[in-house]
Amino acid sequence: MLNAFVLTAAEGGEGTNSILLPAWPDLIWGSVAFVAVLAVVIWKVLPNVNKALDARRDAIEGSIERAAKAQAEAEAAKASFTDQLAEARAEAARIREQARADAQKIAAEVKEQASADAARIVANAQTAIESERAAALASLRSEVGTLALQLAGGVVGETLSEDQRAAAVVDRFLVDLQASEGASK
DSSP states (O other): OHHHHHHHHHHTOSSSOOSSSOOHHHHHHHHHHHHHHHHHIIIIIHHHHHHHHHHHHHHHHHHHHHHHHHHHHHHHHHHHHHHHHHHHHHHHHHHHHHHHHHHHHHHHHHHHHHHHHHHHHHHHHHHHHHHHHHHHHHHHHHHHHHHHHHHHHHHHSSOOOOHHHHHHHHHHHHHHHHHHHHHHO
16 A cells, blocks of 8 residues: 555646645535534533533532531531630639638638637636535545544544534634645745
8 A cells, every 4th residue: 555655646646636735625525524513512512511510510619618617617616615615624713712712611610619629628627627626625624624623632632523613623723724834935
């Protein structure tokens, strides 16, 4: 075949046919076919392609809107959670401060109660000491009186049986004893 082309080229062909410029009938029929194909593409194919592109654009815009809405909801939820966390922290701080105040109040009450109990115990002890001292003095007075009466009875040689006389002797003896103690100091 190559030989045929070479021979045709050498002979000069049938006329002035050029590879770049076809003959007029070929050019007209090729142009008509091109216009027909172009018309079919414009009326049938292009609307379907535009529908597909519009659907794709709508899907992308819808996805972007849904993503933006989801992001806004997430931001709102985050803000809400942040606010709730701040409230919880403030509440915890308030509870801690209240607990500290309550603890200080309870400690003060316990100290006050302990002081009152200690004062009551001291007062009871002092009362008990005073009553025991009075009982001891009464017992001592009775025993000293009995001893003094026996001694006085032994010295005087008679029994002191009268209660008033015996009490007067005992009281005088005790006064003398206290006076001698005061003089020796």
